[in-house]
Amino acid sequence: MSEDPTAANLIRAHLARVEQLRVRAQAEGLQSAVDDIKRLQALRFRATYTDFLGQARYAPATRFFLDELYGVHDFMQRDAQFSRIAGALERLFPEAVAQLAVDLAETHALTEVLDQQLATHWLTLDSALPTATRYILSWRLTDSRPARDRQLSVVQHMGLELQRLTRMKSLRLGLRMMRNPAHLAGLDALQHFLESGFDAFSALGDARAFLDTIQERESRWIAELFDQPLEACSAALSRELARQG
Numbered sequence: 001m002s003e004d005p006t007a008a009n010l011i012r013a014h015l016a017r018v019e020q021l022r023v024r025a026q027a028e029g030l031q032s033a034v035d036d037i038k039r040l041q042a043l044r045f046r047a048t049y050t051d052f053l054g055q056a057r058y059a060p061a062t063r064f065f066l067d068e069l070y071g072v073h074d075f076m077q078r079d080a081q082f083s084r085i086a087g088a089l090e091r092l093f094p095e096a097v098a099q100l101a102v103d104l105a106e107t108h109a110l111t112e113v114l115d116q117q118l119a120t121h122w123l124t125l126d127s128a129l130p131t132a133t134r135y136i137l138s139w140r141l142t143d144s145r146p147a148r149d150r151q152l153s154v155v156q157h158m159g160l161e162l163q164r165l166t167r168m169k170s171l172r173l174g175l176r177m178m179r180n181p182a183h184l185a186g187l188d189a190l191q192h193f194l195e196s197g198f199d200a201f202s203a204l205g206d207a208r209a210f211l212d213t214i215q216e217r218e219s220r221w222i223a224e225l226f227d228q229p230l231e232a233c234s235a236a237l238s239r240e241l242a243r244q245g
Contacts, residue, residue, distance in 0.1 A: 007098040014105035015083045021112045022076070025119075033119035038070075040135060040241070041115075045070055047243040048217055058210055060200035061159075065214075068193055069107055069155065078189035079108070097194065100165065103158040104193070110151045117142040132237040139225045148222050156211055162197050163207040172198055 025031040045066055052058035082101060121138040129137070165171055175194055182191035204210055224233050 007102050010102045011105045012083055014102075014109040015079045017109045018075075018079060018112045021116050025116060030116060030119050030123070033122050034115050037115050037118045037122060037135075037138075040131065042066065042070060043241055044221075044237070047240045048221070049214075050243065052210070052213075057204060061204045061207070061210055064196055064200040065155070065159075068196060069104075070111065075108065078193060081187050081190040097165070097171075100158065100161050100194075100197070103154050103161065107151065107154050107158065110147060110154065114142065114144055114147060114151070117144065130234060130238065132241065133230065133234040136225055136230060136233050136237065145222070145226060152215065152218050152222070156215060159201070159207055159211045159214075162201040163204070166198050166201045172202070 025034050046053065049062050049066070052062040082105060118135075118138045121141040122134060125134050125137055127134075175191075175198060179191060179195075182188060201207060224236065228236070
């Protein structure tokens with residue numbers, strides 16, 4: 001298999017951006033606010049997809065997106081593993097995994113950029129404000145609609161790619177065979193991500209209805225958080241958060 005330097009360079013660039021943001025958050029005292037933003041968003045995501053989490057067919061794929069893309073976790077180990085093997089990705093894993101890794105790295109970078117921007121504005125606002133109102137105002141001050149649309153687009157592409165790849169039985173077998181080599185090479189977190197994604201989308205089958213629902217619900221929230229009158233939007237977000245609170 002030939003190495004794809006474009007994929008490797010993209011992965012390294014996205015993950016370098018994430019590391020820069022981590023350093024900045026620590027240096028500027030933003031980390032606590034970033035963590036608050038992530039917890040609030042994770043709560044909203046789980047509320048929005050509580051119906052999927054209750055269905056055997058959709059629950060694994062829903063948990064994969066919530067935990068592996070938007071979870072309140074420290075992804076430093078996984079990031080380091082992706083960055084370390086970016087140039088050799090196609091030699092260590094099946095070739096079709098490369099674009100999936102690029103999508104993950106871009107989603108991760110976009111999420112970190114947006115969360116840190118939100119946290120910066122969050123800290124300038126009165127802490128006595130209702131949580132939903134403070135979040136919406138931070139969102140609007142960030143003024144990041146193109147980045148939000150891109151984030152959703154990349155997640156959709158990742159889902160479609162996972163669906164396509166899970167139909168390749170030899171690829172799934174190849175991933176299972178990589179368990180011991182990945183462990184010996186110190187790539188456990190990367191292996192876990194790949195196997196979790198494949199298992200989730202194998203259980204899902206045809207992913208179109210699942211991905212279409214994500215597209216519809218997240219597009220609606222993006223529009224409401226930017227455009228709906230503040231009082232009405234705050235009430236809607238408060239109700240959504242209360243479903244999981």
